[in-house]
Amino acid sequence: MTPAARLSAAIEVLADIGARHRPASEALKDWGLSHRFAGSGDRAAIAGLVYDTLRRRASAAYVMASDAPRALVLGMLHVMRGFDLAAIAALCSGERFAPARLTEEEGARLAAPDLAAAPPFVQGDYPQWLHASLRHVFGAEAVAEGSALATRAPLDLRVNTLKADPETARAALAHLNPGPGRFSPLALRIVLDAEGKAPPLTAEPAFLRGEVEVQDEGSQIAAILAQPAPGGQVLDLCAGAGGKTLELAALMDNKGQIYAYDADIRRLKPLHERMARAGVRNVQVRSPRGAEDVLSDLEGRMDLVLVDAPCTGTGTWRRNPDAKWRVRPGALAQRQAEQARILEHAAHYVRPGGRLAYVTCSLLDEENGAQVRALLAKREDFHPVPPAEAALALGAQGPGLAAAALTTREGLLMTPRRTGTDGFFVSVMKREG
Known part of the structure; x- marks a missing residue:
């Protein structure tokens, strides 16, 4: 699938989530079952687009002045992935399997997106009703904490010391380039790729031998x-x-x-x-x-x-x-x-x-x-x-x-x-x- 076709698929999945009010994982699974031509790389890329859009849903909707699935994805491409107007327009060519061309209003909003005047819960990408609770805990840092929660998480592993020590486990997974944890002496951290795709850790020999477990x-x-x-x-x-x-x-x-x-x-x-x-x-x-x-x-x-x-x-x-x-x-x-x-x-x-x-x-x-x-x-x-x-x-x-x-x-x-x-x-x- 082309990047533009993946974008169209993400819009389709988000529409399904909104219409049927169900978890993203279920909607993505059903999409994959009904589009078997899509390879594992395509499905992972589409999932990345969907989850990134959900991470930045509030700010994307604010930028585009709409919470329609297409608007959310287009807004996310800017606020989450840093795409400029030209890059987004190139994906929305209207050609086969690509999203329709940008409207004049969409182009105008993507040309000069501005979140400076947005409410705190929009800037921090969290539900409005939780703002008072988050502000009670974090004060003026509530927006910054919310923004950090709207980023991608790394893949953290715990070394099982009944089977291995951290250095042995790290060597066994060297091809995944794991680094040490910041605080836990048992942690290994794998940074995900640009599209947020995680390696198939459960197929790794070190995992199958019980030397590591997935654990934040x-x-x-x-x-x-x-x-x-x-x-x-x-x-x-x-x-x-x-x-x-x-x-x-x-x-x-x-x-x-x-x-x-x-x-x-x-x-x-x-x-x-x-x-x-x-x-x-x-x-x-x-x-x-x-x-x-x-x-x-x-x-x-x-x-x-x-x-x-x-x-x-x-x-x-x-x-x-x-x-x-x-x-x-x-x-x-x-x-x-x-x-x-x-x-x-x-x-x-x-x-x-x-x-x-x-x-x-x-x-x-x-x-x-x-x-x-x-x-x-x-x-x-x-x-x-x-x-x-x-x-x-x-x-x-x-x-x-x-x-x-x-x-x-x-x-x-x-x-x-x-x-x-x-x-x-x-x-x-x-x-x-």
């Missing part, structure tokens, strides 16, 4: 700050597919016991295969069984309880740009209620002297500091570990993380702009002995 550096850091001790007793209360469970096992050198639980049994399904590939042997998966309490025997016994709480996912907008336009105030309220319930429940499993680590991939105080403050008001036997102290679990990189992140009494907030990671909030609390 911020997620890696969250597990490290929780400080699971070899030989300890750990409950991963919202384990999901097990990304942090696997890291906890490696940090504990397969010693001690991890109990992996999730209220939705379907989320746990991939964990068994992932444990086998990673060489993990100290994890016991506990699946929900109707009304039976499968965790009752763990109350008051855990050295560490990790709560990777369900949240709005505002910190992952670089990877899931369509999600930021689908999230609604009702979803935030629902997540807040879930988080409060889970966090209060989690506290019952922590032994005296043990720790409770609360983690979200959210930037909103409603889901982060406010939840911690609410728990501390109910449980006077818990106290937050100062973020600078918690960061020392990273070793030499700890002070750097504490300086780069946004810290409060309740915890530490990582963001793409500040730490180069996805957005993650981490609070470590200790129960009095």
Whole structure:
């Protein structure tokens, strides 16, 4: 397919997303199934155009004074990819499979695009209703933080120390030119190509051998700050597919016991295969069984309880740009209620002297500091570990993380702009002995 034909396809996919109100991944999959002539490179390029448009949807619509799929794609080519009027006009030739020629108004808008007078939520490319929440956290830097969330995310890997060390894994993936992480000693980072296409990592021998896992550096850091001790007793209360469970096992050198639980049994399904590939042997998966309490025997016994709480996912907008336009105030309220319930429940499993680590991939105080403050008001036997102290679990990189992140009494907030990671909030609390 020509670049112009890919552009037409992206416009078609965005029209489908808008008409059927569904995730971009589903629309892209269906487009690929109905256009089998398109090769993998074409599909990746079209996906890149679609996701880049969703990343910069607000600013692209402002530049073009329209939120029609064609207008959004044309606006994105300027605000995200830096194309000038001549380059965009060349793609819109009206020839076979190419978008129609630019109208006079489109040409005028692309000739002199200006975001200087745009509202903050447009400049930062985030939903208007979230501006007050983001400004509460970041103040005058809310636009800059939003803009960083509208960029592409790199491909981060975690070296599985049960199978390899960072240098060995880096050498095995040398053809992908991975660099080290900024803060996590376990991280390798692969920068994507100009169109945002990621390499087929899951086909790499190092991945198949279990030497590396795909995991954002911020997620890696969250597990490290929780400080699971070899030989300890750990409950991963919202384990999901097990990304942090696997890291906890490696940090504990397969010693001690991890109990992996999730209220939705379907989320746990991939964990068994992932444990086998990673060489993990100290994890016991506990699946929900109707009304039976499968965790009752763990109350008051855990050295560490990790709560990777369900949240709005505002910190992952670089990877899931369509999600930021689908999230609604009702979803935030629902997540807040879930988080409060889970966090209060989690506290019952922590032994005296043990720790409770609360983690979200959210930037909103409603889901982060406010939840911690609410728990501390109910449980006077818990106290937050100062973020600078918690960061020392990273070793030499700890002070750097504490300086780069946004810290409060309740915890530490990582963001793409500040730490180069996805957005993650981490609070470590200790129960009095």
